Amino acid sequence: MPPRTRTRTRARGLSAFSIVAFIAAVVLLALFPKFVENPYAVHLMVTFFLAVIMGEAWNLIGGYGGQYSVGHAAYFGIGAYTVLVLLQTNGVAPWWGLLPALALALGVAAIVGSITFRLRGPYFVLASIAVAEIFRLVALNWKSATNGAEGILLSGVPPIVIGGTEIVNFSSKVPFYYMGLALAVLTVLVTVWFQGSKLGYYLQAIREDQDAANSLGIPLTFYKNIALMISAFFTAWAGALYGLYVGFIDPQTAVGLDISVQIVLTAIIGGIGTVFGPVVGAAILVALSEALRSNAITDLLVAGGLVSETSSIGIFLKDHLSHAHMLIYGFLVAIVILFMPDGVLGAVNNAARRRRARAAAGGAR
């Protein structure tokens, strides 16, 4: 991640500086696998990209539109299941399988949207959960198509062959890295476009005051639907990428409620309704959960000589810190909601703005 002080400029729309910074970041990321061959690092980056894609996608409808869907696992699952079922049982290459997967996600989003967008606030949230749970239960019980609880184990992703020569071989992580990066960049660009588009303005108007937006003649359900469809489209794409990358999906890991919650948290913690909020949220969550899971924090303290591995504190941390990652998530959410309602990025921006305002006031005096 770029240093925090710089993020303020990036988040305030797209100044020349933020465009340059963004392009620089993308170039650096594109070169990353050339220098870092360690698959573990590459893997963490793929995880990060997936989180960015889903966070950005959710941000369109949840952040700009204020429609908090806690059911995006449904679209993620549609993407993952369609591509993997077609590949594993029918031998359809994933780049062809992606087309029906994305079309299905668009169709389902249109139907779900036209049904549930009649509901508001908490009712909409509950309905979105119910829809996602219905999809999970269908995946669990429609055994002939999805192999039910046993899940789908991919025997391999076929290489891309053009004219008899192998172009891309998927046995390494690097192709997934670039696909993740490309899709993440695409979702960020779509968000930039969205933010300045008529659609984006309408949605923000809907978020601020539905009734007022309605009385201005904005067809609420129509625009919410369009935003949800775009959001579902990219979420399903992320699901397909995830399924191909991990090579195994089952109803819990591809359509479970925790996926929906995770997506929302990524956006909220970073800061909703901004272009780079979900990127920040994804960076925080992926880094934090991996550091806690692998006990890296304790190892760091030990290596730094702050805590001895054999001391009671060291043993306590080693035994408990990795178990506490969901607890720390919980606290993080509570802290963000209570003290930084605009997310981490928002809080940083606000602090910077205040400092600037103070400096300006001081200068005027």
Added chain:
Amino acid sequence: MTRLPLVVLAALLLAPSTAFAQVKIGVINSMTGPQAPIGENLTNGIKLAEEDLKAKGISVQLVWEDDTGKPQVGLSAMDKLATRDRVAGVVGAYTSAVTNAVAKKAEEYKVPLVNPVASKEEITRQGYKYVFRVSATTGDYASILLDMATTLGKPKTIAILSENTDFGVSGAKSAKAYAEKKGIKVVFEEAYSPGSPDYRSTLVKVKGSNPDIMFMVSYVADAITLMRQSRELQLTPMAFLGAGAGFSTAQFASEKNISNSVFSSTQWTPDVSWKGSKAFGDRYQKRFGKEPTYHAANAYTAMMIMGEVASKAAGDREKVAAGLRAGNWDGLFGPVKFEDFDGYQNQNKHQMLVEQVQDGKYATVWPPALQSGKPIWPFPGWK
């Protein structure tokens, strides 16, 4: 707290002497998340193996990785172990879902993986050369029970009730296939969603189908709920058969009212007549304050084998894999050898056991050669 600086000093002084020429072995296990209660048994079994290896003069450095029960996290752990920690081999994982994913990676990295307990059949049927499995497979859970049932009685019908998870569904599938092979008619078959407080409507349907034997695949707590409600509804088949998991825990056995005379297939019991079983059970009990499940013995065995082979091979992955393929072992888990048969590769042909709750305790009742008590057949009725 005041001793802290001293301890730090001691650790610094001791560190170089313990840290050199050690073989690194990775462990992937579900230490947090919904599978953690069973994962704990694996952790404990591996800890005991670490001590025993040390006693044999084999010092291994274990790198613990938590998969939280999720395949993608398991992948992340495997990447880290193979490329950052550069381990000689890996022991893990617990669930079939995670093991599936991890095994594929192990094969890619050519890192020998010894799997302790995941029972999904496909895992060792992929043609992998670096994946070894100590554990028996799902089908074995059903076949040993039905073999016993057809020897002890003449059941003609069976009801199969399983939880709607990977473990439950694949267990039910192989039970159905084996029952049909044995000429037992399946009169009821259903997969329930686990965790419900009320299975009465399902059980009353089972009762209506009047099966001779009832076969169940369930995790810990559901097993108790199911048996409680079976008692409530006065379900009385010839026998209740449970496929390991929830039916072979000390907690289940201690619920005498509902667990007495229930059979369960298992991979290991503390009172089986394999070398060192009893001592392991006692030691585990003393050390961790609870009875070990078969998971602990499986994990212990897997780690012992991996530790010995890896240290002999001085951490060279190819040599470790060759050592695993060539060797055979005998211990508290019975004879272990990784063989190719029936479409499996590097799969241990493990002798399954049947245990029965008798007066709040498990007795090993099948096969006759290894039994510690006589099976009570048929089900004597509810008290």
Added chain:
Amino acid sequence: MTIFLQSLLSGILIGGAYALIGVGLTIIFGVMRIINFAHGDLVMLGMYASYFLFTLGNVDPFVSIVFVFPLLFLFGAILQKTVINRVLNALPQNQILLTIGIGLILSNTMMLLFTSDYRIISTSYSSGSFRLGEISVSTPLLLSFGITGLVTAILYWFLLKTDTGQAIRATAQDRDAAQLMGVNVKRMSVLATGLGAGLAAVAGALISPTYYIFPQVGQPFTLKAFVIVVLGGMGSVMGATVGGIIIGATESLAGAYISSGLKDLVVYVLFLLILLFKPAGLFGKSRV
């Protein structure tokens, strides 16, 4: 016919406990317009409280509710005063996320303290039953249903006959108007959260002798409570009571006649249908 009656009966009996969980949720929603995603975790806390009272103090789970209720009432009240109160005027979405966060904190704190081991309460009556013709009636379920009835009756009396109860109802009906009428709205919010938490915990204690306890046990109850509350009408105590029983019976009958693997599916579809066609629920909107 046996299958029908047996399923209906056990469904209704288990629905009693669901109803209590739903009533707690609906009171919190009614007074503060906050959907409490940590509600199932409050049920979980009630279960643990009754477990420890049983194993350490030898208190019968059904008796333990006299301790569990005040304990969790206090907990809920403190939670409201210190945390939830801060988001009363925030976006509903942020309120939801805060309660999701609280739920994560509660369940994971319990996991760190007491591990994720399953706990079982074994009473002499845990699997007891008696026969009524062809069907068998579970003794603990019948007992818990009776206690649920009693608790609900006391609750109705409290809400209808006492001044405080009427103030809570007034707040639920119209927060601003109640404030103008001199009702201490802040105090009512604290009381309502306490009451909701206490009722959830009582339900947990009542389920505990026939179920099992672990830190993540709450989540399915949270989802179930949402369905019940929407079915009955958000904020309606009467609705949640009836809704709980309907959901209990629906689940049980779906288990008997469709498949036990699909009973949740039936419930969620029902839930969506209600949201779409009768979003006010069976008992209107603001009739606490």
